Amino acid sequence: MTLFIEQCLNGLQFGLLLFLLAAGLTLVFGIMDLVNLAHGSLYMIGAYFAATFAAWTGSFVLGAVLALGATLMVGMAVEVIAMRRLYGRDHLDHVLGTFGLILFFDESVRLIWGPEGLSLPLPSWLNRSVQILPGVNYSAYRLAIIVVTLTVAAFLYVLVMRTRIGMLIRAGASNREMVGALGVNIKLLYTLVFGLGAALAGLAGLMQAPILTVQIGMGENILILAFVITVIGGIGSIRGALVAAIFVGFIDTLGRAFFPDLLRMVLSPAAASTAAPALSSMMIYLLMAIVLVVKPEGLFSAGNK
Amino acid sequence: MRKALLAASAALLLVAGPAMAQQKTIKIGFVSTFSGPVAVIGNDMRNSVELALDHLGRKMGGLPVEVIYEDDGFKPEVGKQKTDKLIESDKVDFISGYIWSNVLLASLKPIVDSKTFLVIANAGPSQIAGELCSPTVFSTSWNNDQTPQAMGTYMNQKGVKSVFLIGPNYAAGKDMLAGVASTFKGKVIGQELTTWPAQLDFSAELAKAKAAKPDAIFVFYPGRAGVQFLTQYAQAGLKGAIPLYTAFTIDELSLPLQKELALGVPGAQQWVNDLPNEANKKFVADYIKKYPGHKPAFYGAQSYDAIMLIASAVAATKGKLDDKAAVQKALEKADFKSVRGNFKFGKNHVPIQNFYLQDVVKDAKGDFVLKTVATIVKDNQDIHHAKCPMK
Numbered sequence: 001m002t003l004f005i006e007q008c009l010n011g012l013q014f015g016l017l018l019f020l021l022a023a024g025l026t027l028v029f030g031i032m033d034l035v036n037l038a039h040g041s042l043y044m045i046g047a048y049f050a051a052t053f054a055a056w057t058g059s060f061v062l063g064a065v066l067a068l069g070a071t072l073m074v075g076m077a078v079e080v081i082a083m084r085r086l087y088g089r090d091h092l093d094h095v096l097g098t099f100g101l102i103l104f105f106d107e108s109v110r111l112i113w114g115p116e117g118l119s120l121p122l123p124s125w126l127n128r129s130v131q132i133l134p135g136v137n138y139s140a141y142r143l144a145i146i147v148v149t150l151t152v153a154a155f156l157y158v159l160v161m162r163t164r165i166g167m168l169i170r171a172g173a174s175n176r177e178m179v180g181a182l183g184v185n186i187k188l189l190y191t192l193v194f195g196l197g198a199a200l201a202g203l204a205g206l207m208q209a210p211i212l213t214v215q216i217g218m219g220e221n222i223l224i225l226a227f228v229i230t231v232i233g234g235i236g237s238i239r240g241a242l243v244a245a246i247f248v249g250f251i252d253t254l255g256r257a258f259f260p261d262l263l264r265m266v267l268s269p270a271a272a273s274t275a276a277p278a279l280s281s282m283m284i285y286l287l288m289a290i291v292l293v294v295k296p297e298g299l300f301s302a303g304n305k
Numbered sequence: 306m307r308k309a310l311l312a313a314s315a316a317l318l319l320v321a322g323p324a325m326a327q328q329k330t331i332k333i334g335f336v337s338t339f340s341g342p343v344a345v346i347g348n349d350m351r352n353s354v355e356l357a358l359d360h361l362g363r364k365m366g367g368l369p370v371e372v373i374y375e376d377d378g379f380k381p382e383v384g385k386q387k388t389d390k391l392i393e394s395d396k397v398d399f400i401s402g403y404i405w406s407n408v409l410l411a412s413l414k415p416i417v418d419s420k421t422f423l424v425i426a427n428a429g430p431s432q433i434a435g436e437l438c439s440p441t442v443f444s445t446s447w448n449n450d451q452t453p454q455a456m457g458t459y460m461n462q463k464g465v466k467s468v469f470l471i472g473p474n475y476a477a478g479k480d481m482l483a484g485v486a487s488t489f490k491g492k493v494i495g496q497e498l499t500t501w502p503a504q505l506d507f508s509a510e511l512a513k514a515k516a517a518k519p520d521a522i523f524v525f526y527p528g529r530a531g532v533q534f535l536t537q538y539a540q541a542g543l544k545g546a547i548p549l550y551t552a553f554t555i556d557e558l559s560l561p562l563q564k565e566l567a568l569g570v571p572g573a574q575q576w577v578n579d580l581p582n583e584a585n586k587k588f589v590a591d592y593i594k595k596y597p598g599h600k601p602a603f604y605g606a607q608s609y610d611a612i613m614l615i616a617s618a619v620a621a622t623k624g625k626l627d628d629k630a631a632v633q634k635a636l637e638k639a640d641f642k643s644v645r646g647n648f649k650f651g652k653n654h655v656p657i658q659n660f661y662l663q664d665v666v667k668d669a670k671g672d673f674v675l676k677t678v679a680t681i682v683k684d685n686q687d688i689h690h691a692k693c694p695m696k
Contacts, residue, residue: 003516010508115344117529119562122540129542139540142508211540212505213532213562215342221503257509260497277474277500 002136007257008250009132013142015249016149020204021222022229022241023156024197030236031173032190034083035091037098039201039226040219041105042078046071046202047209047218048109051118060123067206068199075198079191087190102220109216117215120206145207152203156238169193173236225252228284232291234298243299248284255280331370331619331626333612334391336384336402336412337426339376343528345558346404346604347376350426352596353605354401356588357612359595365619373397377408379502384408385415392419398626399424401611404527404604406430406449406476417441420629422636424615426608429655430476431483435689438653441629443636445610445643447575448655448687449477450484453525453552455573455660455681457488460521460550466491468550469519471510471534473501473526481525481552487688494519505533511541519547527553535566555665557602560673567665567673575656576606576645577663577677584642606644617641653693657686 021043028036049070054063078101086097121127122141129137160166171179172189180186205219212218229248233240260276267275291299335354337347354372363370373395377384384403391397392415400416401424403409409428416423417439425433425444433439434448460468468489472478478498486493495517497510514522522543526534531554538544544566551572560567578589578601588609592601601609614636621635622628639650648658662678 003512006512006516007509010512014506014508115348117342117345117562119532119536119564121564127540129540137542139508139542141540211533211537213529213536215529217341253509256499256504257513273496273498274474274479277498277504281500281503 002133003257005133005136006138007254009138009142009146010257011250011253012246013146013249014253015246016146016153017204017208018222018225018229018249019242019245020149020152020200020207021226022233022245023153023238024200025223025226026230026233026236026238026241027169027193028197029230031169031193032083032087034086035094035098036083036197037095037223038078038101038105039197040223041102042071042075042198042201043205043208043219043222044109044214044216045074045105046199046205047120047214048113048118049202050206050209051120051214052113054120060120060126063120064206068203071202071205072195072199075202076191076195078198079194083194084187084190106216115216117213119213120209122210126210141210148203148207152200153242160238165189165192225284228288230298232288232298234301237298237300240298240300247287251283251287252280255283259283329368329624331365331368331399331615331624332395332397333370333372333615334375334388334395334397334400334402335372335608336375336377336387336391336400336408338379338404339374341379343379343404346528346602349558349599349602349605350402350404350608352592352599353588353601353609354612356592356595357609357616360587360591361612361616365616366622366624368619368624377403377405379405379408381405381408381411385411388412389415392416392421397421399615401615402426402608403428406480409433410476413437413442422615422618422632424611424636426611427604428477429480431480431687431689434653434655434687435692436694438693438695440633440695443614443650443654444656445614446607446656447658448689449480450487451685451687452573452575452660453481453484453523454488454688455685456523456550456552456571457485459571459573459662459681460485460523461488461490465489465521465548465550467494467519468492468521468523469494469514469517469547470496471507471514471522471524472498473504473530474498475501477527478525482523485523485552491520502530505530507534507537508541511537511543515541515543515547521548521550523550523552524554525552529559529562531555531559532562535563535570539566555663555675556604557600557675558604560665560675563665564673568667570665571678572663572675573660573681574603574663575658575660576603577661577675579675579677580645580661582642582644582646585644585646588644610641610643610645613641613643614639651686651690652695653687653690654695655687655690657684659683660685 025039028034049067050063053066054060086094126141130140132138229244233244259280263272263276337350339347375387399422403425404427406428420441423442427446429447429449470482472482549570555567555572617640618632618635622631648656651657660682662681663675664678666676668674
C-alpha cells in the first residue's frame with residue numbers, strides 16, 4: 001500500500017511537470033494559432049540558466065528566480081524577432097521555422113556552455129526524503145515540485161479567467177482583428193503570452209534539472225509528451241492540459257511500476273521484463289488514439305476552431 | 306550529356322579504385338557517438354585514438370594511417386548506414402569503435418560478410434562472444450557480463466544476501482543484469498528494466514526497489530543516465546539506507562557531474578586510470594597534457610588499445626593486409642603493450658583479463674577521482690566462449 005501511494009505521488013509529480021510544459025504549448029497554440037516546436041528549447045534554456053545562475057549566486061532558489069526572468073526575456077525576444085513573421089501563415093511554415101529555432105538553440109547552447117552538460121545540485125533541505133504519512137517517505141524535492149506546480153496552475157486559472165489581461169487573451173483567441181480594432185495592443189499581448197509560455201517551459205526545465213541533469217536536447221523527448229497532452233486535453237484549453245497531464249503522468253508511472261508484475265503472471269519472467277517497458281511506454285499513445293476516436297477535438301475543447 | 310558524364314565518372318571510379326589501393330594508406334573506420342548528450346563518450350574515444358596515432362608517429366608498419374570517424378547518432382539504424390558507407394565507399398582495412406551493443410549488433414553482418422577486420426572498442430554483446438563469433442572480429446573491451454560478474458563476486462565477498470537489479474532495456478542492459486545474477490550467490494529479489502534511452506526518471510523503479518527491502522541495489526547506467534540515477538537515488542533517501550553496487554555507471558566522464566554522490570559507491574572495471582603499468586602511465590599523462598581539463602575514461606583506454614592492436618598486426622604483416630589469415634594470426638597474438646596490462650585473447654577473440662574494484666575518493670586537490678582498490682578476479686574469461694565454434 002505504501003508503495004502504491006508513493007507511485008501515485010510519482011505519477012502526480014510527473015504529470016504536473018508535464019502540465020507546465022503543455023500549458024505554455026496549448027496557450028500559444030490555442031490563442032496565437034502557432035505550432036511551436038521550439039517550446040522544448042525554452043525548457044532547455046530554463047535549465048541551463050538555472051544551473052548557471054545557481055552556480056553564480058550560490059543559491060538554488062535565487063538561481064531559479066533569475067532563470068525564470070531570463071527565460072521570460074528570451075521568450076519575448078524570440079517572439080519579437082522570429083515568431084511575428086510566422087503568424088497567419090501555414091502550419092507547415094510554423095513547423096519549419098520553429099524547427100530551425102531548435103537547431104539554433106541547441107548549437108548556441110553548445111557554443112556557450114559546451115557539449116558536456118551541467119549539473120544543478122540541490123540544497124540539502126531539498127535533497128532528502130521526508131515522512132508524509134506514517135511509513136511513507138517521499139523525496140522532499142518531488143514534493144516541492146508538486147506544490148509549486150499546483151500553485152502555478154491556480155495562478156494561471158485566476159490570470160486567464162479572472163483578470164483583464166486574461167479576458168483580452170481569450171478575446172484575442174476568438175477574434176484577433178476585432179480586439180485590435182477596439183484599440184487593444186494585440187502585438188504586445190501576443191508577446192506577453194509567448195513570454196508567459198516560455199517562462200512556464202523554463203520553470204518545468206529548471207525544476208526537472210536537479211533530477212535529470214542539464215543537457216543539450218533535453219527538451220525534445222519530453223516535448224512529444226507535451227504535444228500528446230495538448231491533443232488529449234483539447235487545443236487551447238488549460239483545464240484540459242491539466243487533466244490530460246495528470247492522466248498521462250499516472251499512466252506512465254503506474255504503467256512502469258505495476259505493468260511488469262501483471263505481465264509476469266501470463267508470460268515467462270524473462271519475456272515479461274523485456275516486453276513490459278516497451279508496452280508500458282505505448283500506453284500513453286493508446287490513450288491518445290482512443291481520445292482521438294471518441295472525441296477528436298480533445299477532452300476539453302477550447303471552442304469552435 | 307548527364308548520362309555520359311555519369312558513365313565517365315563511373316569508369317573513372319573503376320580505374321581509381323585499384324590505383325588507390327596501391328598507395329598503401331592504412332584506412333581505419335571508427336564508429337562512435339559524436340553528437341547529442343552522449344557525445345562526451347565519443348569524444349573521449351576520438352581523443353584516445355588521436356593520442357595513439359601521435360604515439361605511433363602517425364604510421365603503422367611504416368605506412369601512413371588515415372582514420373575516418375563516423376557518428377552513429379546513438380541509433381542502431383544510423384550506425385549500420387555509416388558502417389556500410391565505411392565498407393563500401395571508403396573500403397577501410399579495419400573498423401573500430403562502437404559504444405553501444407545494439408548499434409554493434411545492427412552493424413555486425415556487413416562487417417563480417419565483407420571480411421573487414423573489426424576491433425570493438427567498447428560494446429560487448431554476449432552473442433559476439435558466443436554463437437556470432439567470427440575470425441575477423443576482435444574486442445579490446447570485454448564481454449558485457451564479465452564486469453557485472455566481477456561485481457557479483459565482490460558482493461558475495463561483502464556478505465550481501467539479497468539484491469535488486471535495475472538497468473536499461475537493451476542488449477547490454479539485459480547482459481549486465483544476467484551477468485551479476487550468474488555469480489551472485491544470494492537472492493535476486495527484483496529486477497527492473499527501463500525504456501532506453503528515452504526514460505531518465507527512475508522514480509517508479511527506485512520506489513519498487515525501496516519497497517522490496519533488499520540488502521543492496523545493483524545498477525548499470527552508462528553515460529549521462531548514470532548521473533541521473535545517482536542523483537535520484539540520493540533524492541529518494543536511499544543513499545546510506547540501501548548500498549549501491551555498479552557497473553559502467555561511474556567513470557571519469559560522469560564523475561565531474563556526480564561528485565560526492567559517487568563517493569563510496571563501488572564499481573568493477575578492467576581498467577582504472579591509476580593502473581601502475583608503464584603504458585598506462587604514459588597514456589594517462591599524455592592524454593591530460595594533450596587535452597587539458599579532461600581525463601581519459603575506460604572508453605578511451607579501450608580505443609587506445611584498439612589502435613595499438615591494429616598497429617601491432619600491420620607491423621607484423623609488414624602492411625600486407627590482403628593476406629587475411631596472416632593478419633588474423635597477428636591480431637590473435639595481441640602483441641602490444643595494453644594500458645590495462647597485457648592480456649591474451651580467448652578463442653572467441655575476447656580478452657582474458659583481470660577485473661578490478663574501483664572506488665571514488667577525494668584527492669589532495671579536492672577533486673573526485675577513481676582509484677583501484679583490489680583485484681576482484683584474475684584472468685577472467687567470458688562464459689560464452691564455449692558456444693563459439695572457432696578453434
